[in-house]
Structure formats: C-alpha cells, structure tokens
Amino acid sequence: MPESKTFETSAAAFASGAGQxxxxxxxxxxxxxxxxxxxxxxxxxxxxxxxxxxxxxVWAGPAQLIIISAIGTGGSLIEVALAVTLSAMRLFPMVVAxxxxxxxxxxxxPEMLLPTHFTSISMWIESLRLLPHVGRxxxxxxCNGLSxxxxxxxxxxxxxxxxxxAGLPPLLxxxxxxxxxxxxxxxxxxxxxxxxxxxxxxxGLALGPLLAYWQVELDLLWTGVIGGSIAYAFGRYRRxxx
Amino acid sequence: MKxxxxxxxxxxxxxxxxxxxxxxxxxxxxxxxxxLNEESELxxxxxxxxxxxxxxxxxxxxLFSSGELAGVPxxxxxxxxxxxxxxxxxxxxxxxxxxxAGEVALLAGAAWYxx
Numbered sequence: 001m002p003e004s005k006t007f008e009t010s011a012a013a014f015a016s017g018a019g020q021x022x023x024x025x026x027x028x029x030x031x032x033x034x035x036x037x038x039x040x041x042x043x044x045x046x047x048x049x050x051x052x053x054x055x056x057x058v059w060a061g062p063a064q065l066i067i068i069s070a071i072g073t074g075g076s077l078i079e080v081a082l083a084v085t086l087s088a089m090r091l092f093p094m095v096v097a098x099x100x101x102x103x104x105x106x107x108x109x110p111e112m113l114l115p116t117h118f119t120s121i122s123m124w125i126e127s128l129r130l131l132p133h134v135g136r137x138x139x140x141x142x143c144n145g146l147s148x149x150x151x152x153x154x155x156x157x158x159x160x161x162x163x164x165x166a167g168l169p170p171l172l173x174x175x176x177x178x179x180x181x182x183x184x185x186x187x188x189x190x191x192x193x194x195x196x197x198x199x200x201x202x203x204g205l206a207l208g209p210l211l212a213y214w215q216v217e218l219d220l221l222w223t224g225v226i227g228g229s230i231a232y233a234f235g236r237y238r239r240x241x242x
Numbered sequence: 243m244k245x246x247x248x249x250x251x252x253x254x255x256x257x258x259x260x261x262x263x264x265x266x267x268x269x270x271x272x273x274x275x276x277x278l279n280e281e282s283e284l285x286x287x288x289x290x291x292x293x294x295x296x297x298x299x300x301x302x303x304x305l306f307s308s309g310e311l312a313g314v315p316x317x318x319x320x321x322x323x324x325x326x327x328x329x330x331x332x333x334x335x336x337x338x339x340x341x342x343a344g345e346v347a348l349l350a351g352a353a354w355y356x357x
Contacts, residue, residue: 025337050252058260062299067260071243077259080243085263090295093288095271100280109276116272117265121296128289171352173310178322178348179341181303185323186330186340188296200293208298209305220302224295231290 004133013138017145020130022153026122029183030150031157032176033061037068038161039168044072048162055155059120061180062087089221093228094124101131102139111140118147125187196235203227318351 007013021027034055041051046068058064063084070080095116102115127143134142168176192201204227211219246255278285304323305316326344333339 025341028341046252050256053253054256054260057256058264060264063260063264067256070259071247077243077246077255081259081263084259085266088264088267090267090292090299091264092267092271092274093292093295095268096275096278096288097285097292099272099275100278100282100285103279109272112272116268119268119271121299124292170310170313171349174314174352175345175348177307177311178314178319178345181300182323182326182344183337183341184296185300185304186326186337186344188293188300189327189330190335190337192293196290197293200290201297204294204297205301207294208301211298212302212306220295220298223298224291227294227298228287228291231294232287235286235290 004135006135007138007142010138010141013134013141014145014148017142017147018149019145020126020142021146021149024126025183025187026126026150027153029122029179030154032179034154034157035161035164035168036173036176037061037064038158038163039165040065040068040072041158042162042165044068046071048159051158051162052155055158056151059117059151059154060088060091061120086218086221090121090224091119093224094121095119098124098127101127102136102143104136107140115140115143115147118144118151120147120150121184123147123150125184125191129187129191194235196231196238199234200228200231203230314348314352315355318348318355321351322347 005016007016037055038048038051041048041054054064054067058067066083066087067080070083098119099112099115102112123143123146126146130146131139131143188201192198204223207223207227208220211222216222243255250258274284304319307314307319311319322344325347326340329343330336330340
C-alpha cells in the first residue's frame with residue numbers, strides 16, 4: 001500500500017487494516033512464533049484457554065515466553081514479574097512514538113487505550129510504515145483493524161501449536177524460531193529511510209550484543225538510550241546546520 | 243511459580259506476573275504521549291530509542307539464540323542473516339524474498355554442518 005488511501009467510513013478503514021495485517025509477512029512470523037509458544041504451553045501443563053487468554057491480555061511474545069518457561073523451570077513470582085517488566089520497557093518509547101500519529105483535535109484518552117494495549121513490535125513497524133498513507137481521521141480505526149488481524153492470527157496459531165505440540169522436528173523448530181529476528185531485521189532496515197534512523201539501527205545492532213556480551217545490566221535499555229540518543233543528537237545537529 | 247499456580251490459580255498468576263508488569267510500560271507511554279505531536283522532540287527521540295532498542299533485540303536473537311535455534315552454529319545464523327539482507331536489497335527491497343532466502347540459507351547451512 002504505497003499510495004494514499006481514503007475511506008468512506010471508520011468500518012472500511014478497520015477492514016482495510018485487518019486485510020493489510022492478514023496479507024503482510026508478519027502473519028507468517030506470528031504463526032511461527034505462536035505455534036512455538038502454544039507448544040511450550042502444552043509441554044508445561046497449561047490449558048489451551050490459558051494460552052489464548054495470555055495472548056489477548058499480555059500481547060507480547062517475549063513476556064509470554066518468560067512466563068510460560070518460568071512455569072516449566074521454576075522461579076519465584078517476583079523474579080518472573082521483574083523479568084517480564086524488563087522485557088516490556090521497549091513498549092514505552094514505541095507507544096510515545098506511535099500515539100501522536102493517530103491523534104486528531106478532539107481525540108479522547110479512552111480511544112487511545114486500545115491502540116496502547118495493541119502496541120507490539122509487528123504492529124508498531126507496520127503502523128509507522130502505513131499510517132502516513134492513511135487520512136488522519138481514519139488512522140485509529142485502521143490501526144485497530146491491523147492489530148486485531150494480528151492478534152486473531154496469534155490466538156489461532158497458539159491454539160494450533162498447543163495441539164501440534166507432540167513432536168515438532170528440531171530443524172522445523174529452528175526455522176520457526178529464526179522467522180522472528182529475520183523478519184524484524186529486514187522490516188526495520190526497510191523502514192529506516194532517513195539517515196538518523198539508519199544510524200539508530202546500526203548502533204542498536206552493534207550495541208545490543210556488545211553490552212550483553214559485557215554483561216552490562218539492563219543491556220537492552222542502554223542499547224536503546226545510547227544508540228537512540230546518538231542518532232537523535234546527530235539529527236538535531238544536522239537540522240541546526242542545514 | 244508451580245505452587246503459586248495452584249494456590250492463586252493460573253489466571254490470577256497470569257494477571258499478576260504477565261499482564262500488570264507488561265502493561266505498565268504501555269500506560270507510561272500513553273500518559274507521556276499526551277499533548278505531544280509527531281514533531282515533538284520527545285516523540286522524535288523516542289522513535290530513535292525504539293529503533294535502536296529493537297535492533298539490539300534482533301541482533302541478540304540472532305547471535306545468542308535459545309531453544310532449537312541454538313543448535314544451529316552461530317556462523318550459519320549470521321551467514322543466513324547476511325544472505326537475507328543481500329536478497330532483500332537485490333530484489334526490490336522485498337522483506338518476503340529476504341526472509342525466504344534467509345530461511346533457505348539457514349536450512350542449507352544446518353544440513354551442511356550436521357553429519
């Protein structure tokens with residue numbers, strides 16, 4: 001959807017968003033990820049209803065992976081809650097960057113609750129790419145449609161994975177696991193059109209593993225703050241001098 | 243966790259250690275974003291931080307894999323990511339083609355290393 005789109009009604013915008021979700025590469029990614037998570041939930045003895053509920057109310061792959069594996073391997077409630085909250089910090093700058101794209105004069109806070117809850121990596125990447133081509137008055141509906149499409153896919157894939165659990169061959173399992181980093185990698189490269197975005201991307205790719213290797217605490221948080229701030233400072237400097 | 247699942251119930255545990263510690267950061271973002279527009283310095287900075295953080299997550303997932311993917315040698319995983327990037331650039335910046343090429347490369351590399 002490279003050219004601009006206008007819609008007659010909010011319902012049409014919602015439907016277009018959902019359609020966009022179901023035809024994007026992330027559908028494959030979500031299916032792969034959630035088949036894996038569903039299989040894991042089965043192996044640690046959770047119910048398929050619990051698995052689907054966790055997808056709807058948590059809606060974050062890394063956090064779900066932490067909870068489900070902790071139920072399998074042990075760990076205290078506090079430890080798990082801490083690990084989940086550390087993994088979830090990434091959501092905060094994403095929400096701050098995303099919501100202003102959807103706001104229009106007269107927008108109310110309650111309408112923003114749904115896209116706030118829907119914010120996840122796949123939805124964020126696609127929204128930043130697609131929303132500029134959607135009329136501002138329909139961006140909220142479009143984004144909710146897009147997110148609903150993704151969430152529905154993930155719920156169904158988690159359910160399927162739960163019942164497929166017995167015997168995913170190791171090679172297939174590794175291919176499914178590789179889908180997530182690979183697709184996020186190429187999509188962020190695809191989205192990083194401005195020089196500052198490219199700088200943030202390259203710094204993040206380098207700093208993430210480096211800080212983890214040095215065993216810096218809160219490595220990902222520092223990766224974001226350091227890499228992002230350098231890119232931001234470069235952008236400001238360029239705006240000043242040009 | 244096991245005892246808590248029994249004593250508190252699986253859904254209460256889900257809300258306590260899953261929903262609340264995760265959702266709090268989304269709500270912090272919601273509150274902070276109030277009244278800001280797309281050109282606000284805080285919004286621009288947040289976008290840069292989110293991109294760098296996301297890139298860090300991606301690089302860590304490829305270099306320090308877990309589960310079955312950890313069984314594939316690291317050079318194969320890095321090589322597959324590089325091939326995916328090359329295919330993506332070569333074929334009209336298509337994410338789909340890139341992902342496909344990367345997965346095929348991973349499969350070929352894993353098969354090559356496995357006797």
